[in-house]
Every structure is written in C-alpha cells, then in structure tokens.
Amino acid sequence: MSENSPQQRDIFSEATGRHVLVQERAAVGEARGTMLLLHGLGDHVGRHRWMSDMVNEAGFDVVAVDWPGNGGSPGIRGDIPEVEKAGQLIEDVLAETKVKPVGIFAHSTGGYLLVHWMAKRPACLEELKWVLFSSPLIVPSHEQSPTKISLARKLSRVAPKLSLSTGVGLSDCYSPESQQRFEKLRIMADGVHNRVSLRFAASLLDSEAEFWSAVKNLPGDVAYLITEGSEDMVCPFPYAIKFFAALPGESKIFIVAAGSRHEPFRETARAGFMNGARAWLGKVAAS
Secondary structure, eight states: OOSSSOEEEEEEETTTTEEEEEEEEOOSSSOOOEEEEEOOTTOOGGGGHHHHHHHHHTTOEEEEEEOTTSTTSOSSTTOOOOHHHHHHHHHHHHHHHTOOOSEEEEETHHHHHHHHHHTTOOGGGTTOOEEEEESOOOOTTTTOOHHHHHHHHHHHHHOTTOEEEOOOOHHHHSOHHHHHHHHHHTOSOTTOOOEEEHHHHHHHHHHGGGHHHHHHTSOTTSEEEEEEETTOTTTTHHHHHHHHHHSOSSOEEEEEETTOOSOGGGSSSOHHHHHHHHHHHHHHHHO
C-alpha cells in the first residue's frame, strides 16, 4: 500500500471455499504496522470508515474484510461461515495479504468470532499488540426462546442456507435523531441488511457455551479496549461488563457511551466517545 486511498481486491479462501472483498488502506506517513478490521452481521467495512481514518492517521495500515454474504462479498445475505471456519477464512486473507496485524478492530458479531479465533493462538497473530472490541456480541441466545433455538437448530440441518430476519432495525443501532441525520446526509451506505442464514445462526448458538473458556485463553499481554453504548439492546451492556472483567491481563479499558445504542460512532452526540477511542489508540500506538 503506497497511498492513502482504498484498494479493493477479491480473495478466495481455500479453507471455506468462499470469496471475500478485501479493502486495504495505507497509513498517513510511515506505517507502524497493520490493523485488521472485522465488521458485524448485516454490516460492511464501508460503514467503519471512521475507524479506518482514525487508524490511518495514527500511523497504521488497514486490511478490512467484508464477511461472505455481507457488503461487497458474494453469497446469501447473512451467511457468514460457521464460527471455526470464520477464523480459517481470516487466516487465508492474512496469508494472501502477507499481513501479521499489530491491532484488530472488531464490531458486534465480528468481536464474537474474533474471541473464538484468538483463543486458538494462531501464528499469524504473534505480533498482535492491541484489540478494540466495539459493542461485541457475547450471548447469541439473548432473548431467544428455547423453542425458537431448538427449531433453528433442526431447520439448519434441513435448509442450512435459508436466510431469516434477525429482527434488528436501524432504531436498535442508533437513536431516531441520529438516524434522521444520517439519512438526510446519505451517510448510510447501501448493503446493510438484517438477515442471517440458519447454519450461521446454529453455529453461533452451538459455540456459545465455549465463549467464556475462549476468553480465558486470550493473550494477557495485549492491550484491550471495549466500547459500548449504555442503551445497547442488541449486545446488552451488562454482558459487556462481564466480558471486560473476564479479559486477561491488566492493560484493558472500558469506554461507555452514555445514552448511545449499538453504534455509538453514529450517534449525533459522539464526540466524547470518539475522543476517548482516539486517545487510547494514540497511547497504544506510541507504546
């Protein structure tokens, strides 16, 4: 990467048999390393330009991946590879781009997948120094009835690619006032959806029991930041508190965006949240 403008390319993952759209952006000035960006379900990397800009300005290159079935990557909408295969897909991307990230940004479902993958201590993360978890998914079964969960598991064996609504809407992500502002300015990019395939949903539910043991196996010498909106009902605040307490090591910080929902970075009153994240990033960049 030789200039601060997005470069896009298609990468094929041998491990999953899936193609993904990968975006690379160069740091402003001499690079301190590369950050890997992982978005959430129904999301895409273009909606996290705010983070890419912040990281580029701090001196890091960015490699950002649209999960299969999301954004510019092909596939049934919401059909992300099963939890274990998602990690294998990222390893294929990092091998193709020849990147060993020093930092990772993971939003929502991307954070959940990251925890399970990082716990396996893949060799491509041997240079990792910091991780920013943005409103991480922690309990996929939250507010899902046992009957609905059982039915989803059964149906996933019959029609694994069937895509259903997650029930998450824009009002769950940020306030109506912020929503009106973004719609007026046309900042909401095309490609956002609220679909999930049955096989991915079943994989999330089946892996939930392993989440906390995976957290215990995360590296303790990495600096962690969790950012969370106090009014987040998609990935509720109390779970994030428990997650923060369970993270290993002593270099960890929790930034709470008061009054914000699932996407604090899209709220109109986001200045304090953004300044806190920028200050933390500057600190880890200088270390």
